[in-house]
Amino acid sequence: MKNNGPFLQVSNLSKRFGGVQAVDSVSFELQQGEVLGIIGPNGSGKTTLINLITGFYKPNTGKVLYQGKDITGLMPYKIADLGIVRTFQMVRPFYKLPAFKNLIIPLYSPRVKRLAGGKYGDRDAIAIDLLEEVGFERESLVPYKITSALPHGYLKRMELAQSIAMRPEMVILDELFSGLSMAELASMLPIIEKMTLEGVTIIMVEHRLKELFRIANRVMVLNHGRKIAEDIPKDVMKSEEVKKAYLGTEVT
Amino acid sequence: MFQGMLIYGLINSVILALVTLGFNLTFGISGVANFAHGGLYILAGYTIWILFNLLKIPYLVAVVLSILLTAFIGGLMYRFILLRLRGLTNSEVIASLAVGVIILEMFRFAGFIGFEYTLPVFISGSVPIGETLVDAQRLFIVGIGMALAIFLWIFTHHTKTGLAFRGIAQEERTALVLGINSDKMATLSMAFGAGLAAIAAVVILPLGIIAGEGGYTVLLNAVAVCIVGGLGSPGGVVVASFIIGYAQTFTATYLGSHWTMIVSLLAIILILVIKPSGLYGKQKEIEEKV
Amino acid sequence: MKTDAGTKYRKERIDRGIKARAEDIFALSSLQEMLYLLAPRAILVLGLLILPLYLGMYGKKVLINTAIFALLAMSWDFLFSVGMVSLGQALFFGVGAYIAGILHDSLKWSPLLTIPIATLGGGVICSVLLAPILRLRGVYFAMVTLALPLMFVRIIEATRIFGGTEGIHGLTSLPSVWFELYLSLAMVIAVLFFFRRLINTDYGLVLSGIRDNDQSVLRSGINIYWYKMQAVFMASAIGAFAGAFMTHAYMFVGMPAFELDYSILPIAAGVVGGTGTFAGSMLGAFILVTLSEILRGVGGVRIVFYSVLLVIFIVVVPEGIFHYLQRKYHQFERWVKVEE
Numbered sequence: 001m002k003n004n005g006p007f008l009q010v011s012n013l014s015k016r017f018g019g020v021q022a023v024d025s026v027s028f029e030l031q032q033g034e035v036l037g038i039i040g041p042n043g044s045g046k047t048t049l050i051n052l053i054t055g056f057y058k059p060n061t062g063k064v065l066y067q068g069k070d071i072t073g074l075m076p077y078k079i080a081d082l083g084i085v086r087t088f089q090m091v092r093p094f095y096k097l098p099a100f101k102n103l104i105i106p107l108y109s110p111r112v113k114r115l116a117g118g119k120y121g122d123r124d125a126i127a128i129d130l131l132e133e134v135g136f137e138r139e140s141l142v143p144y145k146i147t148s149a150l151p152h153g154y155l156k157r158m159e160l161a162q163s164i165a166m167r168p169e170m171v172i173l174d175e176l177f178s179g180l181s182m183a184e185l186a187s188m189l190p191i192i193e194k195m196t197l198e199g200v201t202i203i204m205v206e207h208r209l210k211e212l213f214r215i216a217n218r219v220m221v222l223n224h225g226r227k228i229a230e231d232i233p234k235d236v237m238k239s240e241e242v243k244k245a246y247l248g249t250e251v252t
Numbered sequence: 253m254f255q256g257m258l259i260y261g262l263i264n265s266v267i268l269a270l271v272t273l274g275f276n277l278t279f280g281i282s283g284v285a286n287f288a289h290g291g292l293y294i295l296a297g298y299t300i301w302i303l304f305n306l307l308k309i310p311y312l313v314a315v316v317l318s319i320l321l322t323a324f325i326g327g328l329m330y331r332f333i334l335l336r337l338r339g340l341t342n343s344e345v346i347a348s349l350a351v352g353v354i355i356l357e358m359f360r361f362a363g364f365i366g367f368e369y370t371l372p373v374f375i376s377g378s379v380p381i382g383e384t385l386v387d388a389q390r391l392f393i394v395g396i397g398m399a400l401a402i403f404l405w406i407f408t409h410h411t412k413t414g415l416a417f418r419g420i421a422q423e424e425r426t427a428l429v430l431g432i433n434s435d436k437m438a439t440l441s442m443a444f445g446a447g448l449a450a451i452a453a454v455v456i457l458p459l460g461i462i463a464g465e466g467g468y469t470v471l472l473n474a475v476a477v478c479i480v481g482g483l484g485s486p487g488g489v490v491v492a493s494f495i496i497g498y499a500q501t502f503t504a505t506y507l508g509s510h511w512t513m514i515v516s517l518l519a520i521i522l523i524l525v526i527k528p529s530g531l532y533g534k535q536k537e538i539e540e541k542v
Numbered sequence: 543m544k545t546d547a548g549t550k551y552r553k554e555r556i557d558r559g560i561k562a563r564a565e566d567i568f569a570l571s572s573l574q575e576m577l578y579l580l581a582p583r584a585i586l587v588l589g590l591l592i593l594p595l596y597l598g599m600y601g602k603k604v605l606i607n608t609a610i611f612a613l614l615a616m617s618w619d620f621l622f623s624v625g626m627v628s629l630g631q632a633l634f635f636g637v638g639a640y641i642a643g644i645l646h647d648s649l650k651w652s653p654l655l656t657i658p659i660a661t662l663g664g665g666v667i668c669s670v671l672l673a674p675i676l677r678l679r680g681v682y683f684a685m686v687t688l689a690l691p692l693m694f695v696r697i698i699e700a701t702r703i704f705g706g707t708e709g710i711h712g713l714t715s716l717p718s719v720w721f722e723l724y725l726s727l728a729m730v731i732a733v734l735f736f737f738r739r740l741i742n743t744d745y746g747l748v749l750s751g752i753r754d755n756d757q758s759v760l761r762s763g764i765n766i767y768w769y770k771m772q773a774v775f776m777a778s779a780i781g782a783f784a785g786a787f788m789t790h791a792y793m794f795v796g797m798p799a800f801e802l803d804y805s806i807l808p809i810a811a812g813v814v815g816g817t818g819t820f821a822g823s824m825l826g827a828f829i830l831v832t833l834s835e836i837l838r839g840v841g842g843v844r845i846v847f848y849s850v851l852l853v854i855f856i857v858v859v860p861e862g863i864f865h866y867l868q869r870k871y872h873q874f875e876r877w878v879k880v881e882e
Binding site: 279336343346350353354469471472509514520525 | 622625627629674675677678680681682684685686688689692693696697700701702802806809810813843845846849850852853856857860
Binding site: 054076077081085086092104108110112123163166 | 744745747748750751754755757758759760761762763764765766
């Protein structure tokens, strides 16, 4: 550990788009190895928050400290290079290429080269290995299939593999579980658990609450860009404000 | 000399703004940079000339017809060519440039070159302002510029189509949800932009001759103003026009007219170094690309 | 579907069943497969090398012109493959042309020196000029590349630097027309194979990623702006070479070096031939320059001709001619009886 402070410290992060306050003074902390869930109704600012932390948006106010280092407003590739890797809600792979080719770009990054001791290694082979780790059956040659032929669940796993390829210290997963069947989801949980065991810190933005609550240490709730609750999974839904956010107020 | 510079600077700035308005507006609404803008400008000019000189149609009628015709062609261009490329920004850009080149070079090829290709001024004579003598047509241009600015403001704030334009320009997805037909709006915005190009041509071309080359200059100026002011921002167009307009006039007055283009180039380089997205450029965040 | 004597037939498209059709060479297991892959390339190279022997002086000049435009077209195609639309190949051409002309005129350096220096220098200058806009949306790249050549022409005209409207005359030409011919053709072949090779490497994959989904490349820790700049350098160096070469071939450099022709034809060649394939852009250049020679008598309409073809192709046949040829080579069609 580099310092004694929290692994990730987000303070008063805000972002305004024209008339809309997308993220409103959000603060939270993470320790290394934790799994933090971020939930909230649609439009509550979850993806905007991710974009702010990972450099895709510049915040209007606020700071992001990563292992003590101020990374606020750095370019996204620099933040990824430091070890914070995110996934995207909309997967857009190279549809016309074999699946494993989609892993090449992360494996081509300077970070991977650096962590591997200055050499890239056989990117194709590593790509196949990574895909196998996320459940692409090697014997059936699934990693070699043209990406357009793969079902959605495989594409989501591929997205996860792309972030693992970067040898991240922290991973931010944006609705990884969306569009997955129960079986596909069940197969992904062990992969995420394995990442936690290896010391990777994880933030998961999710709508699938039941599954999220099984792996998250803590859950944070956003509504209209503000943080309205932060608690252990068991207790977070007990808050009145959270219930109101999801279910609306009663009409008497 | 200084007073003359101030006045001519104003005129130059208004000319730049007039020429850029249509291009900027089309981009702001439909997201398409219409590189045929210069072509449409010259098309309007030659159309008036043909209607007035060959078909002997009264001048004002010819002017109105030309503006309508140019706007119509702008809309057609979108409907039949660009609409099929909707979303493929790269192809849209290429296609619009190609159409502009076709228009300009066709006129050149058809022999429309020469000193007889001029348009009559709206108001002749000159007006003394302080110690400077300014020709009335140039003042007319300033007047039209201001009238147009007011009209556009009223249009985009108080008419249904205008508000729709603003809606799409600000937030396309929400506008779509509200039932605004994005394709129809885009076609209209291109027609509108073409019409504005025609209006600019009508008042500015009488100052010189109509020549294909002028179309490229118009396009160049519009692009330069948009780079400095920020694409899609009407406020940016006005501010940038004044900056570049005055810089050009200042240079021409005190250093010599052959320096004016260098001034424009420097303005572009300076802006690219300091604030690449332009003075009022909404540098939309990277996420916009998705 | 067709019906013949009561039996229905349908068209079926079949791959020629040769594994080597894939872009990577997995396993060439027979001489037939190797020949299948090699044949088009060999025919192209041999054809280009032998053709000049059968051409008269006029034909040779046309071929040189074609080669130069092919270089500009492939340079354009490369930028397009990274997601950048250049509306001003003339910028690269003109910068290279003037560097060579000025170096030769003032320092008396031979073409064998001025051309390489102009190539590299042009690449550096253009990369630096275009660097600031690489962080902006694509339309800015289009606007700046469109504006710069137009501005440079006007500046040269107004300030009369670098020879002004007259230009710089009396420069040395290259050793002989054969030298010109084979130098330009060699460059075309070299650039063609270089780009096709490059696009299939992992580096090329990063470039395609920048075009298709640059956010994903960013989150993979890669500085896309640096890669874009590398692409601009390569493309502009090739354009600068073309310009420097022509300066010595014509023994003159002037404002026409920044002419619209040098910007429009490469785009038309790319669109007509097929973007992204390089061979397509080269093919497009060959077709357009040859056709324009045939239309030589009609003067200024050539650029209208390219532009019209461009618009037609981009709307109706966006994949371009080369993809069609490629499909024909890799697949064949036959009528198959419809099973009832």
